[in-house]
Amino acid sequence: MKGLVWFRRDLRLHDNPALSAACTECQEIVPLFVFDEPLLRSHVFGPACVGFMLGCLEELRRSLAGHGLTLAWRIGEPIETVIQMATERGIDTVYWNRDYEPAALERDRTVQQRLAQQGRTVRTFKDHVVFEADEVRGLTGEPFQRYSAYRDRWWVKWRAATPPMLAVPTFEAVKSAAPAPAVAPWPSAADLGYDSVPMWIEPGEQAAHARLQWFLRGPVHEYVSGRNLPAIDGTSKLSPHLRFGTISARTAIHAALNILSKGGRVSRADVFTWMDELVWREFFQQVLTAFPRVVEGPFKTKPGLPAPRASGPERDRLFAAWCQGRTGYPIVDAGMRQLNQTGWMHNRVRMVVASFLVKDLRIDWQSGERYFMQQLVDGDLAANNGNWQWCASTGTDAMQGYRIFNPRIQSEKFDGEGEYIRRYVLELTGVPVKWIHEPHLMPQDEQDRAGCRIGSEYPAPIVDHRQARQEYVDLGKKSVAP
Numbered sequence: 001m002k003g004l005v006w007f008r009r010d011l012r013l014h015d016n017p018a019l020s021a022a023c024t025e026c027q028e029i030v031p032l033f034v035f036d037e038p039l040l041r042s043h044v045f046g047p048a049c050v051g052f053m054l055g056c057l058e059e060l061r062r063s064l065a066g067h068g069l070t071l072a073w074r075i076g077e078p079i080e081t082v083i084q085m086a087t088e089r090g091i092d093t094v095y096w097n098r099d100y101e102p103a104a105l106e107r108d109r110t111v112q113q114r115l116a117q118q119g120r121t122v123r124t125f126k127d128h129v130v131f132e133a134d135e136v137r138g139l140t141g142e143p144f145q146r147y148s149a150y151r152d153r154w155w156v157k158w159r160a161a162t163p164p165m166l167a168v169p170t171f172e173a174v175k176s177a178a179p180a181p182a183v184a185p186w187p188s189a190a191d192l193g194y195d196s197v198p199m200w201i202e203p204g205e206q207a208a209h210a211r212l213q214w215f216l217r218g219p220v221h222e223y224v225s226g227r228n229l230p231a232i233d234g235t236s237k238l239s240p241h242l243r244f245g246t247i248s249a250r251t252a253i254h255a256a257l258n259i260l261s262k263g264g265r266v267s268r269a270d271v272f273t274w275m276d277e278l279v280w281r282e283f284f285q286q287v288l289t290a291f292p293r294v295v296e297g298p299f300k301t302k303p304g305l306p307a308p309r310a311s312g313p314e315r316d317r318l319f320a321a322w323c324q325g326r327t328g329y330p331i332v333d334a335g336m337r338q339l340n341q342t343g344w345m346h347n348r349v350r351m352v353v354a355s356f357l358v359k360d361l362r363i364d365w366q367s368g369e370r371y372f373m374q375q376l377v378d379g380d381l382a383a384n385n386g387n388w389q390w391c392a393s394t395g396t397d398a399m400q401g402y403r404i405f406n407p408r409i410q411s412e413k414f415d416g417e418g419e420y421i422r423r424y425v426l427e428l429t430g431v432p433v434k435w436i437h438e439p440h441l442m443p444q445d446e447q448d449r450a451g452c453r454i455g456s457e458y459p460a461p462i463v464d465h466r467q468a469r470q471e472y473v474d475l476g477k478k479s480v481a482p
Ligand SMILES: Cc1cc2nc3c(=O)[nH]c(=O)nc-3n(C[C@H](O)[C@H](O)[C@H](O)COP(=O)(O)OP(=O)(O)OC[C@H]3O[C@@H](n4cnc5c(N)ncnc54)[C@H](O)[C@@H]3O)c2cc1C
Pocket: 227, 235, 236, 237, 238, 239, 240, 242, 243, 274, 277, 278, 279, 280, 281, 282, 284, 345, 346, 347, 348, 350, 351, 354, 372, 376, 378, 379, 380, 381, 383, 384, 385, 387, 388, 391
């Protein structure tokens, strides 16, 4: 039998259900990756994400070549490209791991129908999540709307039906389907319409495993406190790997449980807190699957949002200051500059900058969501949308009332010495700890000594947080009043 394995969010050999099934069932295989041209042209993603994906594909190509398989690739519209490839190569069965984004579901339905009309078989597999949306449901079968209830059920499910991990297939019985595709030079970022940018997180399956091992040997043991400190490497930085599937969530959970089972001086609380973050990821996937309306608007049917602060050029000025990291709030600015420079931002700071955009500047969360997708190396619709809505209080946040982060308090608490701030906001390098969280309060002579004049070298705050907070709360009350 001749099979086509369509790689999408699963750029790896290890624990890859679609690839393993194809290797078991087929004698000849065409591994294929399609660069989705309409998606790339729409610039939903940015150069960091595209660069990371290319790096992962480069390694996948080498790994497959090591087993005698040639990774075919095309730039084009995916539906037509897959159909054409299956026809050209006389494929019997097309294999893929499932993707749950609404547009991807629609695309896959169409491909499946068209292939069936041609008499070809399609085999799809669960892979991107440990449990799909309909596997973790409430007692009456309803999807969960609160994370804590979902998490508890998720662990019950894990204990009842622990999903196994798959080894790298042996590839012994398969070979590249003949005729081998002409090997075109691998596309560059420029061929895909993007700038090439430095990679701050190493792409590829090997790097993902190394990162997981490094994390489980060290930082996970202090995760509960370390995960909140943006100046240290206290989290796994596996998010881009999970996004592109260079490692599976199953593998990550199994590996974490494995260190617990070995005993010794392992903190269950730290390890479980980390695994629960992976459950957050699945929670937002199931929100997206069960409530696809979140792509277009708020999860809450009556979000009661205060009116925007500004419109036209004034709104654009505020938004540009936020994007560029020039708000006059050091922790916000450090976060946005980390994002712009590296394509990644620490989770605690993501929450702070999102709250600042939506609640202090009163700019719609969708603008922030879009900007993040264009900059993030781990940009993922489910996680990004779910978190933005959580921060905007339009989503699944269980907290009653308004969660508004105070940038100064967050900064003092989680970056006390200002180490993270100084790493990204270079103008503040010489500012003493006493003023690092609110440099605009520095007396003039201190500003001179620190080599940082507020209003010229570094901006004064673009809004007053205390006042902005009060306005948000007052306007919010009015917007929900009967
Ligand atoms: C406004 C905002 C936007 C976000 N956008 C994205 C996004 O586009 N893609 C993305 O993967 N994460 C997003 N997150 C979640 C979180 O910030 C990142 O997953 C995390 O910072 C990645 O770092 P890490 O891999 O070191 O995480 P770790 O702390 O090591 O956590 C392990 C894994 O758990 C998952 N995870 C952790 N926190 C969350 C969370 N809050 N929601 C969902 N999954 C989580 C990630 O897959 C992560 O890799 C966003 C958070 C906020 C507040």
